Amino acid sequence: MPSDNQQVSGSTPLGLFGPMLEYMTDAAQRSVLFWDVMRQRSSQYRDHLAETVPHVLDYKAELVMDGRTLRRPVNYLLVRIVPPEGTEIDPLRRPFVVVDPRAGHGPGIGGFKADSEIGVAMKAGHPCYFVGFMPDPMPGQTIEDIARAEATFLEKVVSLHPQADGKPCVIGNCQAGWAVMILAAIRPELFGPIIVAGAPLSYWAGVRGKNPMRYSGGLLGGTWLTALTGDMGGGKFDGGWLVHNFENQNPANTLWSKQYNVYSKVDTEAPRYLEFERWWGGHVNLNAEEIQFIVDELFVGNKLAAGRIETSDGTAVDLRNIRSPIVVFCSKGDNITPPQQALDWILDLYDDVDEIRSFGQTIVYTVHETVGHLGIFVSGGVAKKEHNEFSSNIDLIDMLPPGLYEATFERKSSDTTNPDLVSGEWVMRCEQRTLEDIRAMGGNAPEDERRFATAARVSEINLSLYRAFLQPMVKAMVTPQVAQLLKRWHPVRMSYEAFTDANPFMPAVAKAAERVRERRQPASADNPFLVAQEKISEQIVESLDAWRDTQERLSEQIFLAIYGSPALQAAVGINPEAPRTRRPGRSLLHRELLEKRIAELKSTIAKGGLQECAIRGLLYAGLARGSIDERGVAALRRIRMTEEGSRLTLAQFKTMAREQFLLLLLEPEATLAAIPKLLPTDLGERRKGLAAIRSVLSASGEISGEVAERLKKVADLFETSDAGFPAIERAKAS
Known part of the structure; x- marks a missing residue:
């Protein structure tokens, strides 16, 4: 007769057989459905790129101006957003103009669902306009051409609303944020309040141990690789590289979490995933001259806050010329544009709040605790809270006396005084701040500033060497056919192209997925194998995060060691005793x-x-x-x-x-x-x-x-x- 231990041991496999069979059935079905989602992702990718003006706006739009018809043509468009049925628009309220970032993806992220920047602005009764772009730039198009085109767009919007109670409120997301700020410094009379969301304006700023993206330019030897990439593209820079760089910042999400989330919740997650991927995979091109300006003047050169960017007619871009209230929205969870990069331009420009007031400027900032870079634009929770409050209280922001403020939000409750005077679910309050409040977030020491200045000088030297010795050969070798082939073979694009219906296995996957949906048998939530699956996933994420953290620490140490070398600093002309001189001159x-x-x-x-x-x-x-x-x-x-x-x-x-x-x-x-x-x-x-x-x-x-x-x-x-x-x-x- 078997012992008790033998009985338990013998019965255990039988006890696990049911959950194991349930899990194996569920896992097999989820695998088929997952690959079908990948097939749908690839199919919508091709369909999206086939559109003349691919976008992800969730609203109907009417063309107002086509930038291709301007004296200096650009691939930008101004459209009016048609309010959905039941949305009341007050023609006397100031219009909102959302400018989308051209950072590798197509337009529409500011309005690709109801709870978005455009959605909350229309809900508040404001007419809305959208500035988007087409996939390919016009020949010879420059950043300055785009700025002047956007000025023409704003002139048109102002003329369409002569009775409005203020100039347009302009929202610039990410890369569009610095573009809007540059334009507002040149043409301040066109602007009402400006909202810049997740927009980098002080590119060297950050805190040691965090924000490693700011070291990239130095670790790559400067911007000569950008020039090489533009030449390999036949004079165009593939936006897929910008997406690729972004994804490299979070390998756990890129290599595992994003796909695993679909696989583990395939019955419910597919629509949201496909909606986002439609935008994320809509890669667009920039002229080589455009991206070179961005990386030379802004990312590595950090010249915007220093007032060292000039237009073709010699006009200096001085952000102190902006007369409209500036709202800066950033997040501690944003590893692309951390709060320091979003806010430290204020420290670069001003000695104290009194100096801000002397220029008649009103600056309002708010810092989210956790949301990531993309969440600033696409999160429904952020749209319902921060963007909704900014839209509903834009007149409050416009009436603030000159100075520096932080916008805070308190949820409305039964204890709220005068709740009928609150526009939404949150009470917005603008509290006075000083520059010390921004400095308290952390920043660079003087020796770190010298390191970045050294990296900028090295970048200029390497770019000059590339243009003198290598660029002529590269341009001679890269034909239009070679450039197109390299574009198609880009690893980011291949991840979409690989699973289209042109793949002979994908039609069979589609048919299998139909049968699986008819016989779907999901495992119970307490299935021990499903629990083990989640634990394994968590361990994979932890391992990839640890790898990223180690890589980032190493990158920082290498950057600090190389560009902190007194010999290198002396060789490129950086004086270690010189005071910090990046601030624009006093007038x-x-x-x-x-x-x-x-x-x-x-x-x-x-x-x-x-x-x-x-x-x-x-x-x-x-x-x-x-x-x-x-x-x-x-x-x-x-x-x-x-x-x-x-x-x-x-x-x-x-x-x-x-x-x-x-x-x-x-x-x-x-x-x-x-x-x-x-x-x-x-x-x-x-x-x-x-x-x-x-x-x-x-x-x-x-x-x-x-x-x-x-x-x-x-x-x-x-x-x-x-x-x-x-x-x-x-x-x-x-």
Whole structure:
């Protein structure tokens, strides 16, 4: 008779046979369905590339302007987004213009589903326009040509909305972000608020141990490889290389997780995967001159924030020329554009917040904790929260006094004060910040700046050597046929081409998948083999992540060692004792204009009426909070702080509010002391203005602390009699 141990041992295989058979059936079916998804991915890839203007917009669009018809033709288009049925658009609201990034993929990522930048803007009632592009650039097209074309597009949008309450709000995603900023510095009069999402503007910035992509230019010896790649493409740069570089940043996702997620959830995940892959696989080309400008002037040269980029007519691109509010949206989870690269241009340009104000600039930033680079544009959760709040509260952003702010979001709840004044599910608040708040995120030490400057010099030398000795031979060898063959054989493109129906095995996979769907038998969630499968997947991801981390540490050490060499720095002309000189030069003309403007402002202290006094009092009391809440702005919209029959437009209010804010900064005591003399003698009108101030201040919560003290001072000023204020009215006031 067998022992107890023998009985258990003998019964174990029988006990596992059922779950094993269930898992094997499920795994086999999932394998067939997975390869069918790969077949569909490849088929839609070919269909997408066959389109004249391939895009992934989820909305109908009407062509407004074709960049190919301009004096300097470009492959860009301006289209109007047709609102879906049931969406109400207010023609008086400022239009939104979404500019998509040309970073290797086709256009449409800003509106490829309902919960997107375009979707939330239309939901807020704004007319929407989209700037996209075709797969191939026009011959001779340059980055400057594109900028001038986009300026023409914005002129057209402005002309189509003459009655709008402001200039267009322009959204630039990723690579489009720096392009929009360059244009706004050249043509500031065309812009309303600017939103740059995941856009790198300070390319050397970062933190040691993170953000290894910024070392790539130095590790590759500079940008000569970009020139070589453009020459191998017959004068065109294949966007597939940009996609390839992006995927190399996360090998666990590229080599395993993305595909495994489809395989493990093949019954539900396929539609979402195919939707994204339709955009991800829509590779487009750039002219070799375009990509060379990008890597030389921006990525490796880091010349944008330093003001060392010039247009063909000699105009310097100085970001301090931008007059519209700038909203910077970035994330700690973004390994392509970390917060330092998105924000440190502010440190490059300004000494302190007062200098930001001296240029009349308003900068608002928000930092997400976890979302990755692509999630900034495609995540429905981000669209419903950050993008929805930016769209709904664009007037709040436009009315902010000059300075630096961080946008924070608090979920609306039953405890929220005045919830009817909140536009969505989140309460948006803009809190005052200083440059120290940005520095606290980390950045480069001076010796690191010298390393990057050394890498830029080495890049210039290597590029010159390539152009002198190798480029003529490469161009002679690469015929159009060779360039096309190399493009088709690109590893990223081959991953799509390999599973089309031209593959003799794929039609059989399609038929097998149909039969599997009819007999689908998924394994139960607690199947031990399914649990083991998940554990193995986690171990694979951990191993690939460990490999990536080791590679990144090694890359950083190599970069720091090579470009930190005093001998190399001396050889390329980097002076280790020289101060940091990347900041644009100070302008004597700006100083003169600033002094003139200050004198003009001071002369208006004793000018104005009830409107000016109400705004002075509101700003004086409200700024004690250090933040501006969307509920206060919503309350402000409902109030008429003026005589019957007249109403301030948004532009008029913005101008008046900025003037009163600057007066309070320059001459706070004199500005407040002038209030009684400027107010009307009618006590009812005075109290109406004071009630408006209280209403706005109480919209976002209880009036207490310093705010209450300041409000009492304002109330005393509003109730104070001037020479023409009758004694009988003073008695009523008491």
